[in-house]
Amino acid sequence: MDIAVVNSLSYEQFVEVFGNAVEKCPLVAAAVWSSRPFTSIADIDDAFGHFIDSLPDSGKEGVLRCHPDLAGRDLQSGTLTADSLAEQSQAGLTQLGVAEAERIAVLNSQYKLRFGFPFVICARMNDKTSILQQLSQRLASDHAHELTHAIGEVKRICSLRLQALVCPTHLGPAQPNHVPPRL
Numbered sequence: 001m002d003i004a005v006v007n008s009l010s011y012e013q014f015v016e017v018f019g020n021a022v023e024k025c026p027l028v029a030a031a032v033w034s035s036r037p038f039t040s041i042a043d044i045d046d047a048f049g050h051f052i053d054s055l056p057d058s059g060k061e062g063v064l065r066c067h068p069d070l071a072g073r074d075l076q077s078g079t080l081t082a083d084s085l086a087e088q089s090q091a092g093l094t095q096l097g098v099a100e101a102e103r104i105a106v107l108n109s110q111y112k113l114r115f116g117f118p119f120v121i122c123a124r125m126n127d128k129t130s131i132l133q134q135l136s137q138r139l140a141s142d143h144a145h146e147l148t149h150a151i152g153e154v155k156r157i158c159s160l161r162l163q164a165l166v167c168p169t170h171l172g173p174a175q176p177n178h179v180p181p182r183l
């Protein structure tokens with residue numbers, strides 16, 4: 001879908017297409033629709049990012065709480081969203097050994113107990129080793145830093161989901177040696 005098509009979507013259609021850009025938070029897409037017309041994917045991405053940043057801490061925590069645990073119950077019971085399943089699978093989290101699965105489950109519980117929201121990381125930019133490392137490291141963080149870090153990861157996940165939905169064409173003609181926008 002290109003930008004012109006995105007800009008032509010009704011809000012119902014926009015929420016249908018982008019409703020899971022932020023995991024299980026269609027409200028974000030519903031709010032971002034007001035920022036049309038968009039000029040590029042980067043522009044859409046900025047609108048999602050600004051809306052998330054504008055939330056109070058309780059709203060940011062709410063966004064995090066909509067995320068499933070990595071390698072958690074939803075993965076085992078087959079109830080992950082298609083986006084999340086593809087991401088967790090790419091990071092190798094569907095292929096964990098018994099010890100690795102146990103370790104991530106223990107760390108996920110400790111993390112939730114400490115911060116009151118689940119550990120969130122952009123699975124597509126990591127593998128199971130770096131995820132386990134960062135989970136241990138971030139457990140030692142303080143609440144304010146961790147909230148900021150986790151929301152940064154939500155925005156990374158969102159950027160990659162947007163890139164998969166919108167093709168990088170612009171309203172103007174393609175430039176030679178065109179470099180796609182960095183998200």
Ligand SMILES: NC(=O)N[C@H]1NC(=O)NC1=O
Nearest residue numbers: 068084087120121122123
């Ligand atoms: N908990 C968590 O990080 N979940 C997510 N990460 C990601 O890349 N996709 C998710 O669903």
